[in-house]
Amino acid sequence: MNDTIVQIMWWVLAAGALAGAVTVVFSRDVLRMALGLGGFLVALAGFYMYYALPFLATVQVFVYVGGVLVLILFGIMLVHRSEGDARPGLSSRHDPGSAAVAVGILALVTSMLWPLRDVMTERPASAGTKAIADLLLGDLLPHFEAAGALLLIALVAVIVIAGGDDR
Template identity: 35%
Template sequence: MAQADRRGSAAQKILIGLALLSALGLAAVIVGRILIGGMPAEGLPAEQRTGLLFQVGRLFELGQPSDFLWYGLALLTLGSAAGVAFSRNIIYSAFSLLGAFLGVAAMYVYLGAPFLAVTQVLIYIGGVLVLILFAVMLTSHIRDVKVTNSALGLGPGAVVLLACLGLLTVVAGGTPWKQLPAAPLTDRTADIGTAFLSTYLLPFEIASVILLATLIGAIVIARKDDPADAGGPPSPADGQRTRAEAPSQETR
């Protein structure tokens, strides 16, 4: 059946895409090691680093070599975010989101928050993004709809984009924010754990209530109906219901 083929091909595309991206990530790690020779630790003087970038940076005396890498990461983050915002194909948007999430995780490493970076990768990429990909796949290829989502109100969108960008850049760049003296980066993961179970005990417990309630809420909305419930008013798509719901079982 043509429809099933299309669905299969979408899944294949996504799998191939994921494989390519993992390969890309691996390559990035290798290239990164060659360029900077390990994690960007600010404590280590540049002379002792073996990475290529450090040598180049020392040669031209242009700021910290790790800064160059930062600009690259910022470019990755914002380029991917722009891909999410501007791409006309929802699948490309979803994959661009991966770049944005990875870039933000790298920012956390720069800011001395490695635990947060790992959490970002695990939850955003491992959870949210996979969920989004499933939704994209399930909702755009089951039916014979065009996957493209042409922009609605591009004019107002551009106005908001430029207004936000201008205003927030002035605020972010112009404010003389209070600055602490630079402190050496230390691993504070254990402190976070302690804080969660002492100072932040109440928010921690409330977060668990939220997760439970949301879980049940999501099940209430998405689960297959009880036989007892089937007597309710028929939905417009009752005929195709069984076929459409079969793949949604996989998401749970």
């Protein structure tokens, strides 16, 4: 019974993520697109919870939903000027070639990973935040430091690129 509920939750998460992704790609309303992206990112956090990664799910909600989504909303505010009461619209150029590329990638990756179904197992339990801290500040310390340096460089780059014309 419990397994059935977990399986249903997995499919609800999958449906939510796909619905959010489709909204991002096909919506003509710019705010609806941002809302779809928010739903998609929350569904990803749900996937991380399903795979027993609570710390990663928390980081996903904080950084993505709380940071990147707000950043994109700011971008929409700065780039799109609405005329009158109407919200700015988004247009697409749907063509069969792009659809063929997307479906081809889907078929290619799925068929390449299909043999893995024989070695897949049950999901393990969470390791807890102590193991993550031991790893990030132990063996993965160079990566951790590099990520910090990259964030600093990105911060400076953003200020230089979007800093305005009065330099």
